[in-house]
Ligand SMILES: NC(=O)c1ccc[n+]([C@@H]2O[C@H](COP(=O)([O-])OP(=O)(O)OC[C@H]3O[C@@H](n4cnc5c(N)ncnc54)[C@H](O)[C@@H]3O)[C@@H](O)[C@H]2O)c1
């Protein structure tokens with residue numbers, strides 16, 4: 001502390017004053033609340049050691065700031081104070097100790113404990129039971145008149161219920177926006193392409209500052225009471241804070257259901273544990289707990305500092321939202337080959353843990369949020385949810401930020417990256433080669449319906465992969481008994497069994513082999529159809545999109561996946577390795593399909609609009625299976641394949657009792673037949 005000079009102090013005061021102006025007046029904070037709280041704490045600390053340096057214009061001596069408003073200014077009958085902060089259990093103990101000392105009290109103090117709602121303070125004035133004015137806190141002495149907007153809050157009575165209320169009653173509470181309303185509002189903004197609100201507090205502030213009360217009415221604000229201002233002299237307050245609040249409740253005023261009376265440091269800490277646990281599931285955001293000495297006769301004795309009551313304290317929760325620098329955006333390749341952009345952050349504490357990475361979900365999300373590398377970003381971590389980048393702080397965007405571009409090649413294996421049609425997902429196409437996809441590729445390759453290698457379980461695959469003994473499926477065929485026997489929980493006998501299984505898997509079918517490659521969207525049935533259509537692996541590899549579309553059950557997306565998969569040199573390398581290892585199969589018989597076909601020599605009529613295939617493709621496929629495709633339904637018709645909105649032909653078929661198939665049923669039948 002000795003190195004602190006008055007020059008430092010003045011700089012700090014100047015800085016905090018600027019930050020206050022940006023936050024309270026312009027509604028545009030320059031730093032995060034957590035960062036602000038830290039600067040403010042430093043100021044308090046210095047002034048504690050040098051009380052002689054405290055000046056009336058110090059931020060510690062003033063509440064908020066005067067708003068620049070379109071609304072009328074209102075001088076509060078009783079000033080609206082802020083709260084002192086406690087950041088630890090220790091701070092709370094100090095608070096209780098100070099209270100006890102001042103009151104010269106013995107034993108435990110009783111406190112009212114309640115959630116610190118993250119919104120804005122409002123004073124609501126009732127005269128003769130009638131709501132006549134609602135004002136913001138402003139600088140604590142003068143606020144702005146927002147009566148028109150407060151009147152739109154359904155839970156706030158325009159006239160007090162019951163009777164017995166004082167002629168003049170000012171109640172104070174927090175206006176806030178629930179998480180649900182906030183999320184709805186923001187998704188509407190996003191769909192309209194407008195900039196969403198940073199958080200519910202900001203949204204509530206923005207809503208209260210609307211001139212048109214219809215907007216506030218639509219946005220559904222909420223309010224809970226937590227105190228009072230001026231009250232007629234002839235009315236006697238109850239003895240305790242909680243009884244006063246309960247009394248207001250009987251007049252129809254909304255109060256926080258989570259408020260509780262607790263005793264001493266132990267009680268305060270139990271309430272803290274309870275509420276922090278509950279925080280994520282609460283319908284509105286809270287940023288801490290407010291503890292107030294419950295006995296009202298003590299409040300006058302304890303009094304106020306320049307800024308806050310001495311009978312209350314706000315125990316802040318760890319911030320769920322902080323600001324930090326986005327150092328880079330890196331790509332993570334998942335086990336299915338999906339590429340996820342991950343934010344690399346300057347390490348920062350958020351929600352109680354230090355975070356240096358956060359998900360950015362996908363490219364669309366980065367564009368929508370307009371996050372750029374080098375930006376100051378808002379990072380959020382609520383409850384156990386993984387940390388997320390909410391968006392950039394545009395006020396602090398440096399000139400040299402960089403736009404993120406999705407790489408064209410997989411950072412793990414160098415294979416081509418493709419964007420999946422109609423999805424926001426980018427995927428690595430090097431399925432057989434990519435180390436990120438290794439485990440999944442191998443598990444699939446050895447599975448029963450693929451190469452059917454018995455004894456190669458997940459644990460073993462994991463070990464072989466991790467040790468880089470088996471990087472790609474072709475490495476399996478180079479395994480030796482000794483290598484396998486050295487793995488965990490393996491003996492030479494079981495190792496030999498696995499080697500035998502690998503050996504016998506070499507004799508397979510083309511369909512199994514194609515399925516084993518793990519081409520996206522190519523399941524067992526599609527693999528069979530490909531095998532029986534093209535008859536050789538070469539033909540499948542060389543087929544273009546048009547040719548692939550001729551195959552039963554192959555549509556645009558599947559065809560694209562197949563073409564891209566075989567285009568990857570790395571995949572080709574692995575396939576070559578597999579064939580060199582001795583994998584072989586008998587040539588599938590094309591004829592067999594036609595002979596076996598239920599459609600061989602049958603008369604088929606297509607009607608309605610087909611979803612998966614064009615009319616021409618469907619006709620070709622039926623003919624390939626030996627069917628005769630005709631245009632009109634008669635007694636000679638064997639099958640009618642009815643697409644959507646099928647009309648008279650379908651009716652006729654039904655009248656004649658002809659078998660009708662839906663498009664899906666037909667495609668399924670083709671798949672089964674080709675096996
Ligand atoms: N980022 C910035 O640049 C910047 C600048 C200034 C202030 N701030 C933030 O604002 C805070 C200070 O604001 P403040 O002066 O309004 O204090 P505060 O919000 O920390 O606490 C006082 C307020 O708490 C609210 N409150 C909620 N629940 C309550 C309850 N149950 N009982 C009583 N009051 C309750 C009231 O509105 C009251 O005015 C700072 O700690 C910081 O987080 C940030």
Ligand SMILES: [Zn+2]
Pocket residue numbers: 333410411412413414415428429430434435436
């Ligand atoms: Zn890859």
